[in-house]
Amino acid sequence: MNSETGHAAAVPAAVPRAADRVAASLKRRYAAERRFRACGLAAVCFAVFCLGVLLFTVFRTAIPAFTQTMIELEVTLYPQEIDPAGTRTADAISTADYQKLIRDALDDLFPDISDRRQRRELMALLSPGATYTLRDTVMADPGLIGRRITVRVPFADDVDQFAKGRFDAAADAASRPLSDKQIEWFQRLEQRGLVHHDFNTTLFTAGDSRSPELAGIWGALVGTFWTMLVTMAISFPLAIGAAVYLEEFAPKNRWTALIEVNINNLAAVPSIVFGLLGLAVFLNVFGLPRSAPLVGGLVLALMTLPIIIIASRAALKAVPPSIREAALGVGASKVQTVFHHVVPLAMPGMLTGAILGMAHALGETAPLLMIGMVAFIVDIPGSPLSAATVMPVQIYLWSDSPERAFVERSAAAIVILLGFLVVMNLVAVVLRRRFERKW
Amino acid sequence: MHILILIATLLILTAAGFWLGRSRAVATAAAGRRRLHSLPSYYGWYVVVWCGLPSLLLLLAWLALEPSVLQLITIDSLPPESRDLPAAQLGLLFNDIRNFAAGGGTSADPVVQAAADRYNALRWTSYLMLFGLMAALALAGLLWARRQISPRLRARNRVEHVITALLIVSSVVAVLTTIGIVLSLIFEASRFFLRVPLTDFLFGLAWSPQIALRADQVGASGAFGAVPLFVGTLVIAFIAMCVAMPVGLLSAIYLAEYAHPKFRMAIKPLLEILAGIPTVVYGFFAALTVAPFFRNAGSEAGFDVSSESALAAGVVMGIMIIPFVSSLSDDVITAVPQSMREGSYGLGATQSETIRRVIIPAALPGIIGGFLLAVSRAIGETMIVVMAAGLAANLTVNPFQAVTTVTVQIATLLVGDQEFDSPKTLAAFALGLVLFCVTLGLNVIALRIVTKYREQYE
């Protein structure tokens, strides 16, 4: 009792003291508050800044790749050069020496150059693809033979880079890939109005090539298509089956708990390990072909499987039990309940998960290196069994190349890949928005 | 595309089976004036199951086994002098045979040419056999199932059993994948450890996986001490976490506690974009923008920064992990009950005091779990380091120097021409095994912590 009154007596004195101490601390504490808040904002800004820098760099590097410097050449298609026998068969036309025709056309533009070495240097201005362009033109219309036609053929990548201002004519001659003469010739061509900057269609129609100006992403795109087709065909049904089983049918025992833990951990296994699995099992044990989209698709399917399973289970969980009870209540079997009611209701969520999983697979590179999809492949793959590469691997290959022109093409490929990813994510967002319901 | 023909045939047969089963069920019910146990279509599906499933299994088994069986038979029929070649050369020879068989050209070597022809003939025979067997199996199944049909047959239950079994099979695939990973890694790694002792691998300080081409070659005996790789991996992962941890955590705090809802709605998708960018793009960014930037900045400041410095790879990897850390932290921070915040505000704490002294300690297990997952991701990340970190196995913790990582070495050892038996190739699997074990350990711990944490507030 005594102590009780003691407290009561002490408190009125203590109360203002505590309040004063609080008041005295306020300034310092609010400063700390502002500092902390500023740190948070700075962190967010840093993340957004990084994103901005990354996208800016990629886009700025990519833009030049969408144009290609071309030369307008007047070529005379002498019949005696192309088809001396006059048979006009496709075989004869395709084996003619078009390079000579091009060389003659180019020499016509520079009658002052007679030195052999210089003429070779002059010819080096043009891409080796120039002859193919001419051949294809003639093959498409043999009636042109004997006429003088105007064709646009690509410059070599070094010239293209020079035209895009990648290096300076004033720079030290040893450090730039073009000689003084070559630069002078190019400038003369420019003055005559024969140089054009065209949209780079090759980038979208060609396969890979050793020459940057002839390289395109079409082969990689088709390879990606086959790979994704295999991935989707395998992972989507398996993932939905697994999700439905675990969420709707599985008894709660140690075995299913093990499967659950296993799936969660599998989702976090580094992708390169899946590549090792593909190499050891699909290539060495089953003897499937190297570099094939089939194997790539299988590996990516196993990799995306846990991602889609987890998303699908979340979608199934979101369907309220009342739906199941209602269906069971009218006498539907468990399987009927699940497949007639629960799965259709969860389908948008599952599809969203599948699309996000596919987007993940679309950008994956490392496991595909393991199974040989990193080879130099010129041909457009015709089936899931033919050798192919995919977009991200193509990006990797090109950005590793010493030619500057490959780097910008690699950036262009990134832009296209990001475009696909954006579309896929948008579809996922729209799906989620449109079908999302709150029960 | 012969397989497409097989599958098309099978599809036609099963479609016919469905129709036959369904109509027979209706007919028997009408004749016997009995009610069918199940809906008619279930009888159709019952026939489909019997018709399609066995032949599909046969097809899969055939496709899996055909290549090895064909190889055995082809090699067996080779002339004895080729057949007795060492295993590696025999493998090369067989590859030749297969390539010629596929390409259809003519080979200079008559042995190869003959074998290729034989190989093609074998494949054709095998295909015909498969076709015949599949058709027979499908037909037999169809007829047998159709005979079974009577109104009393519990078709729905049978079909549902099959469906459940299929569901179980698909959920087991994930387990099989894990088993496949573990077995293949252990098997190949153990072959490696037969040649290189485990202790040399785990504790050796020198890494140069070149193998002497000739026995008398100097200095290229191959060294498989993985410590420089482990150190390199840890250095890069550490740099990455130094970037990702503070930025990710602080931005999660800011977005969860301070940001206006509209600001959050605008920023979160941006972070998701950062998370969705393929790693190869980060690698491109690291190699072409960040690494030169650091090298130039370093030379301005008087440091010698390698163009393949650990710093560039680590920083870019950190940027990649920011959204990962941020979204995991966001989850655990928002999971802290509102009553904790109110309790703290009610005592007169400012917002930052509440966050630092109540929310973060309360969310700490979850945050740590998230960090462990992020570390495991940093360790397993491949493309950024392949493109931006070097191949030189320097044993250093200097972030300005080039280091190499476990994943880089796996990738370089296995890319390009490789014979499968050399220690060089097998070393990749040993490294893979280490990588798998470490990341698995981190994940198991992290997931357990996070699960425990979630339970605490449920």
Added chain:
Amino acid sequence: MKMLQEDDAPDAPMERVTTSANGKVKFLTDNVSVFYGAKQALKDIQLNIYANQVTALIGPSGCGKSTYLRCLNRMNDTIPGCRVAGTILLDGEDIYSGEMDPVHLRARVGMVFQKPNPFPKSIFENVAYGPRIHGLAKDRQELEMIVENSLQKAGLWKEVQDRLAQPGTGLSGGQQQRLCIARAIAVQPEVILMDEPCSALDPIATARIEELIDELRQNYTIVIVTHSMQQAARVSQRTGFFHLGSLVETGATGQIFTNPVEQRTQDYITGRFG
């Protein structure tokens, strides 16, 4: 500055404090309305809360009594879209004026919540949290003294003195709530707000808390929201009855429960609705 404060402290409140027959007015509430977005949760509340008394706020759920309570230490500030109109004076100072700092206010007006919400820290750290953030203890020794004092006042000392380092979440529900009261007391507030402090507790724990409330009245002004009329009758000296966002009636507890003026109060306490 220091001089000014010391001059200010004893005089200024004295002048502005309003006293009445019921004692010194701690909180003066004039014409207070609260809006959540467009929805009005409280309408024109007029209410005085007197020092060193227990004021109970009763009424059916959703009537606004908790909202009112949370106005008194500006806890509503943390809810987005919440707006308070009208005047609330604490010792004559407008707590919603620009000069009043919510942190300072909450240090003076502590709060105990419906569900016990100890922080996931040790018992000691839970109680020490307030003094630490406000810098109330010069050193460890003083902090330990504050913690012990507060736990004693909350009647928890004897039960926990041997396990101060154990987590506060490991205590029983009633103990947790008393820990939360000790945590509030440790800041040495003038007023303690209690939002249905016993609704999550069993009868024995409730009785213990009610005893405690009565003891604390000596030193603190207490406002308690309760859904139990018996509890209001047992612990409070004054009672306010809220209904549909309005204060229907207020007065001495005895008068409210035996002889209410308003018909609605009569109906509620006799159990006709609520």
